[in-house]
Amino acid sequence: MKKFLLILFTASALIIFADNAFAQQQQQTTIPLPKIGIDVGSSDSPKDISVTLQLLLLLTVLSLAPSIMIMTTSFLRLIIVFQFLKNAMGTQQMPPNQLLAGMALFITLFIMAPTWNKVNDEALKPYMDGKITMDSAYNKGINPIREFMFKNVRDEDLELFVSLSNMPKPNSRNDLPTYVLIPAFVISELRAGFIIGFFLFIPFLVVDMVVSSVLMSMGMMMLPPMLVSLPFKVLLFVLVDGWNLIVGSLVRSFNV
Template sequence: MNEFIDIFSSSDPESVATSVKLLLLLTVLSLAPGILILMTSFTRILIVLSFVRTSLATQSMPPNQVLIGIALFLTFFIMAPTFQEVNEEALTPLFNEEITLDEAYEEASEPMKEFMGKHTRQKDLALFMNYSGLEAPESIQDVPLTTLVPAFAISELKTAFQMGFMIFVPFLVIDMAVASVLMSMGMMMLPPVMISLPFKILLFVLVDGWYLISKSLLEGF
């Protein structure tokens, strides 16, 4: 512990620079979960995949670990251009001591704001802008992250629920059809979900559901 304190109190510029980089890295790592969930495509993807599982009524299949893993890799794939720009414009120059920490923050914010701005509804953004008492911005870069992030988050939630509704409809039709057949046969005590599950899985496989879901998510960004 004393050695750690000595590093920050050192008069050696190289040691101080290394300490600042270490502190920055720890800060980024501590904020990474929030950044991943609220400032990327992760929220929409995970909710849509959860809707797929719920509509199929397969309970824990696929398990949460699989859904989160798929959501993570799809997020990294979608966000790759944005993350690359952040790395080239902010992180690399900062580690090379070409820009200051404040300049790196501004450079990193620009591509993230551009991404979130493309997928944020004007109504949602206006809600938080008006509540904060801010004037209409000339561009998305003029919107503070404290305002843009929640607006982007509720926009993503709405989009995810819209996609979830569209996913539910065909499976709901199957459930209703099976329930009607069972009632007409006098088998009211037999749970319709138990009978409809194989048909829903068969339909999902025949239309190549995972491909269609992944395609819709990728094209949505």
């Protein structure tokens, strides 16, 4: 019994000493982490307040970035056409919506590259170098985007929102507010996407009608026509190099 207690006491002492040594070693090798916090207090410098407001404005813009990208770029027309194409072919989950959205995103980057390069050269770089103020950077940065929207918006849609805003008729495009231009551009893009989607439906609708007529003439009414026509629609799309035609036509449809 005494031997057992002696062994137990020795083992406990070794465990305690080893734990203390490991704790000391871990304490010595601990990497200090920075503490980040946001405090609300008084400031004697107007510059500190200005920097804080700029940071809050930047966070707000970043949170709205997806909506801004959808509503002011070519993304809207692209994703509408791709969804119409998917519905016209009748392929339930192929291609996936994530793939269509990713393809629309990168084609948007390709189409908008000249516009965003202007924004970077005329507004972002001078502002980051401290050569211009935030107000000047905003005015210079929004101009290329406004120019892109003006090139692709319909005059009828602009007139609609000008009349709905009860504002006097602007003498030039520079007098037209951006909050009037964006919704006009959005419905113009919706109209263009729906028109292209209508023409995409026609060849696939013809295939469906031909397959249905053949099945009815053969007395195979229990066989779903959509199931039979799907391979023929996929084959037709591949033979005419459909992705090349559609993406090429979409890119050329924008005035950049």
